[in-house]
Amino acid sequence: NAGVMQNPRHLVRRRGQEARLRCSPMKGHSHVYWYRQLPEEGLKFMVYLQKENIIDESGMPKERFSAEFPKEGPSILRIQQVVRGDSAAYFCASSSNRMNTEAFFGQGTRLTVV
């Protein structure tokens, strides 16, 4: 049973470009969460999605960031017009129910904006 799969593992983008980060949850998991880890900091919640629905996006920046979890395929975190401050590690987690007693994390995508 494969774990949470994220790709790419490393992504380099120039300022102004778009970044697309993908997350395939564990088999049987329909709840997906995105977290961002800035250097020297802990993980900060961004968004919680359940198939085709955004449940909680209270941690998402109001502009340039969006997320989706379509009926078929992986969850996508999209960052438009990236800036240097977007450089971070982005982690996806999945669970079989609402994330309060368990969560399985992917290996993350490390985004570098140059």
Place this chain on the structure above:
Amino acid sequence: AQSVTQLGSHVSVSEGALVLLRCNYSSSVPPYLFWYVQYPNQGLQLLLKYTTGATLVKGINGFEAEFKKSETSFHLTKPSAHMSDAAEYFCAVSLNTGNQFYFGTGTSLTVIP
């Protein structure tokens, strides 16, 4: 509001010595508590968790943690450090009614041979 405080961003211990990583939380309701380990350029791996029941929780790799409600703490311990324990450790809390984990800022553990 929920918050997690990890005292000591860097901890160094000698190989074979006791490991103690501190975690205190603030929560308006009884939380669920977690410790995760992160190796360089890797994701987070669950070490142990407390949800209900016995307050002393045993996890993988010889780690354990005790939930102390009166002290709002969930410190992580291991009797004897191994070189392979060198990593970043994160404490986290969640709530029964919530949608997310709240993470501390992490403690980097160095094991000295």
